[in-house]
Amino acid sequence: MSLPQAFEEARQKAAAFIGIDRSKSSGRVRQNLLKKGIDPKVADEVVDYFIKIDYINDQRAAAAVAARYHGRKIRSRRCMKDVFIRNGIDADVAGQYVLRLDEDRETATRLCRHAFPDASPGQETEMMKLLTRRGYPAGLAREVIRNHLEL
Numbered sequence: 001m002s003l004p005q006a007f008e009e010a011r012q013k014a015a016a017f018i019g020i021d022r023s024k025s026s027g028r029v030r031q032n033l034l035k036k037g038i039d040p041k042v043a044d045e046v047v048d049y050f051i052k053i054d055y056i057n058d059q060r061a062a063a064a065v066a067a068r069y070h071g072r073k074i075r076s077r078r079c080m081k082d083v084f085i086r087n088g089i090d091a092d093v094a095g096q097y098v099l100r101l102d103e104d105r106e107t108a109t110r111l112c113r114h115a116f117p118d119a120s121p122g123q124e125t126e127m128m129k130l131l132t133r134r135g136y137p138a139g140l141a142r143e144v145i146r147n148h149l150e151l
Contacts, residue, residue, distance in 0.1 A: 010038045010046045018055060023064035026056050027088025058089045062097040065089070074111040076104050079135030108136045108144040119148055 010033055017032045018024045026047050033043040050056040065087050069075055075083065077098040084094035101107070108131055115130055116123055124145055131141035 006039065006042050007045060010042045011049065013038065014046050014050060015055075018050070022055060022057070023061050024056055025058050025061035025088035026051060026090060027058075028061075029056055029088075031088060058093040059097065061087065062089050062093060066097070066101065071114055072111070074107045074114070074134065076107065076135030076137075077101055082135075104136055104140060105144065108134075108140060109148065112144055112148040116148070121149055124149070 013036055014029050014033055017029060029050065030043050030047050033046060034040060038046075047056065062084050065084055066080065069080065069083070080101060081094045081098045084097060085091055089097075111131065111134065112119070112127055116127055119127065127145045127148070128138075128141055131144065132138060136144070
């Protein structure tokens, strides 16, 4: 198969995968092409092509991923960066995008209010477990819990 023909075949497969959901990440598109047997070099060219025409955009993909993490699903910035990278978003873009997210203190407070609206001192351990599972540092978690219990 000639290179232009391989590129066109890969481009069509990528377009079918992306469909109308323009919030797919470059990593997800590349991974899908490789899974379908496309040569890595051709897959990279196709991904670059779609980035150039703004059909895939990791900033847009990060915004779509971040939108899914609210309420009981809130995570720390560090955790969200890992979530972005697992979703195929470039590490540099993920690092830049987490700076747009609310500060950890604010999101940890919201998470405690949402998960424990009528918190009692007996739930302190449960709150600590929740916050540390979501990637919040222990010191910040203790401070947020203390403030939440004082309300």
